[in-house]
Amino acid sequence: MIDYLSIYEKMHDNNIMLTFKGEVTFDLINSMLKIIESRLDMIEGDLKTRKKVYNVLVECLQNLVHHIDTIDPGEDASPYLSKTALLMITTSSDGYHVVTGNYILNDKIDKLKDWLDEINSVSPEELRELYKQILNNEKFSEKGTAGLGFIDIARKSGQKLVYTFQPVNDRYSFFSFQITIPKNYLIAQSK
Amino acid sequence: MESLVLQPTAHTPSVSLNSTTGVCEFKGRSTPENSVEYYDPIYKWIDAYVLNSNSKTVVNVQFEYFNTSSSKCILDVLKKFVKLHNAGKEVKINWFYEAEDDDMKEAGEDYSDILKIPFEIQSID
Numbered sequence: 001m002i003d004y005l006s007i008y009e010k011m012h013d014n015n016i017m018l019t020f021k022g023e024v025t026f027d028l029i030n031s032m033l034k035i036i037e038s039r040l041d042m043i044e045g046d047l048k049t050r051k052k053v054y055n056v057l058v059e060c061l062q063n064l065v066h067h068i069d070t071i072d073p074g075e076d077a078s079p080y081l082s083k084t085a086l087l088m089i090t091t092s093s094d095g096y097h098v099v100t101g102n103y104i105l106n107d108k109i110d111k112l113k114d115w116l117d118e119i120n121s122v123s124p125e126e127l128r129e130l131y132k133q134i135l136n137n138e139k140f141s142e143k144g145t146a147g148l149g150f151i152d153i154a155r156k157s158g159q160k161l162v163y164t165f166q167p168v169n170d171r172y173s174f175f176s177f178q179i180t181i182p183k184n185y186l187i188a189q190s191k
Numbered sequence: 192m193e194s195l196v197l198q199p200t201a202h203t204p205s206v207s208l209n210s211t212t213g214v215c216e217f218k219g220r221s222t223p224e225n226s227v228e229y230y231d232p233i234y235k236w237i238d239a240y241v242l243n244s245n246s247k248t249v250v251n252v253q254f255e256y257f258n259t260s261s262s263k264c265i266l267d268v269l270k271k272f273v274k275l276h277n278a279g280k281e282v283k284i285n286w287f288y289e290a291e292d293d294d295m296k297e298a299g300e301d302y303s304d305i306l307k308i309p310f311e312i313q314s315i316d
Contacts, residue, residue: 026224030201030202033222047292048291048292048293048294051256051292051295052294055256055294058222058256058258059258059259062222062258062259062260128297131301132301132304132305135262135263135266135301136305148259148260148262148263151259152259152262155294156294
């Protein structure tokens with residue numbers, strides 16, 4: 001039998017608030033948001049931080065729903081299941097960490113990487129201008145998304161977007177994304 | 192013209208658009224699965240209202256949360272009221288935010304910058 005005690009202890013030691021691996025649906029997202037919201041109400045006294053964590057989580061989950069690339073079960077991707085993703089929310093003394101992981105087609109990597117790097121390279125003021133410009137000028141994508149998700153995550157957290165692409169096979173890679181929402185936002189901002 | 196009233200859910204706001212009083216209110220959360228679909232009847236109502244509006248229209252916006260795909264829809268909603276303003280009608284937008292919620296205040300400033308019509312950003316306790 002698997003050593004469940006050690007799994008439990010690891011999750012406990014890493015302060016995991018929620019972890020999920022599987023198919024991400026709208027109903028599931030709402031359930032997870034509900035759980036996290038009530039946990040935050042209990043453990044986080046600062047309204048601003050609570051709202052930031054919730055907002056960032058909403059955008060991360062929306063990204064997962066809209067941008068996951070489905071791996072055909074017939075393809076040489078086993079033991080990976082199609083349309084599944086990873087979500088993990090942890091806490092530490094310095095903040096809340098939201099981690100997502102999902103498959104991405106290799107030929108989409110460059111575009112996504114360029115976008116994330118651009119967001120990471122600009123100042124908060126430039127980020128705000130970029131947000132307003134896209135909000136006012138760009139059309140919705142065919143998936144009904146606005147292209148604002150990652151900018152919003154960067155703005156609300158005030159942190160750099162951390163990511164990696166790990167090759168899976170010649171068609172797919174695994175995209176891991178991590179964002180931290182500082183616990184005392186004002187101190188982090190003044191640094 | 193009938194009023195449009197939408198009850199709030201865990202992921203959609205409460206909406207009350209009243210053609211008799213000219214008061215239009217949006218309150219709560221907006222993180223629907225498909226924001227374009229959700230906002231569509233709201234767009235249609237405002238388009239009809241603009242053709243036969245009150246002399247004065249007040250738009251009260253008080254969001255707790257909204258996602259980025261709603262942010263675009265919210266802008267499109269507010270732009271329809273700008274049309275009314277440009278047609279010479281009195282229109283005022285009130286953007287309310289919870290006193291400590293700087294992000295929601297900032298969001299109001301972003302909309303105000305883009306729209307350039309009477310737009311008041313007010314904190315509520």
